[in-house]
Amino acid sequence: MSWKKSERLMDTIKHYSGFPATGVSLRQMVQFGERPSTGTLFRASQFLSEELPIRLAHRVQELGDLPDGLNDIPSIQKVQDWYSQSFEDITTLPRPNLPSDVRERLLRPMKQNGRDSKILSQTTHNPSVKQGQYRSQQTNGNSNGGGKGSSRRYYASTDDEGDWPPELNDYNKRFSRTLEGIKRRHDSVVTTVAQGILEYKRKRQRMQIDNNIQSFLDRFYMSRIGIRMLIGQHIALTDQKQAIEPNYVGIICTKTNVRELAQEAIDNARFVCEDHYGLFDAPKVQLVCKADLHFMYVPGHLSHMLFETLKNSLRAVVETHGQDKQEFPVTKVIIAEGKEDITIKVSDEGGGIPRSSIPLVWTYMYTTVETTPNLDPDFNKSDFKAPMAGFGYGLPISRLYARYFGGDLKLISMEGYGTDVYLHLNRLSSSSEPLQ
Secondary structure (H helix, E strand, O other): OOOOOOHHHHHHHHHHOOOOOOOOEHHHHHHHHOOOOHHHHHHHHHHHHHHHHHHHHHHHHHHHOOOOOHHHOHHHHHHHHHHHHHHHHHHOOOOOOOOHHHHHHHHOEOEEOOEEOOOOOOOEOOOOOOOOOOOOOOOOOOOOOOHHHHHOOOOOOEOOOOOOOHHHHHHHHHHHHHHHHHHHHOOOHHHHHHHHHHHHHHHHOOOOOOHHHHHHHHHHHHHHHHHHHHHHHHHHHHHHOOOOOOOEEOOEEEEEEHHHHHHHHHHHHHHHHHHHHOOOOOOOEEEEOOOOOEEEEOHHHHHHHHHHHHHHHHHHHHHHHOOOOOOOOOEEEEEEEOOOEEEEEEEEOOOOOOHHHHHHHOOOOOOOOOOOOOOOOOOOOOOOOOOOOOOOOHHHHHHHHHHHOOOEEEEEEEOOOEEEEEEEEEOOOOEEOOOO
């Protein structure tokens, strides 16, 4: 039976879209999730059952208000329906009826060494992001912290001295299953929106998309990274209650080994390059990095950014020097650590980019490939598999991943020689999601 949105649901969504989102930092997620107990997970599910509908509602409203007929494109409407359906799934999930003593206990802070545990670390501002750059457009004047906003606390561990009633555990499991369903439903959002933009460009006979649509896509995809991060983290914490994984808090690794991840991304990018161009041996990549360099990060995000960046470099090298060349110039990956950032520089000799084209590198659907491949909706169930080139999505989305946790991605080119890409990663992990 196909799902239909009701008028009542759309009214509720409009109401929720008036509340501001609450940003969380990587460090807060880790401090919060170090010992996920039934009570703590229940607290987190309470935060998410208010926070996620607000974020989903912002997206539903924005998709409905897109200019120039973009909101009427079937792919865009399909995505809007997915977001509305997910909103409904969370807001209609029955909550347990708890006796008042359990409710009080849930609100008591956890005691550590006999003292009340401290509220989590403060967040810092990301220097690469302008105030409001990724903020959702609609807030209907409710952003004074009244109503829903004031009670939302993701990061407070609960007093976990005794047992919790079984309904809490049961609810936690149901909530996690609901989130798993939502995550699966939204797997192909990136390609479906891309398909919508393609349809729109063909219909309007446009080569490029304008700034309004560009900044909408930035906000939309940044918000999606945040929603998936919160959902993925919560599902992983729920699973980890059973099996403890050393160095992992949810999907965050407290000791992400940068060298290992970089080497893996290099191997993957070279493999894809050989496969795509039918090469016996892809251009070589030299890695300069201390063996024991690690910091707190989401390994999946870092792999994605490195793979995309390297894929671009190898492609440029092969296309510039020709597929039949015996020996390609070496691409260098240099990784350095400072007090604030870990920086990864990828230097290639792939001929560079003319200065006038640099801004285009950050626009969606800009690609140097002659024909954009038709998007197979199943092609990127994970977001992380991609053809050698084609959608012009690699760099803009990688930059959002970098900025999401307080980093950045920059590109400097020498036309006629090659390009240097700098990936800055915030090692203090204190930068809040860029939603404000």
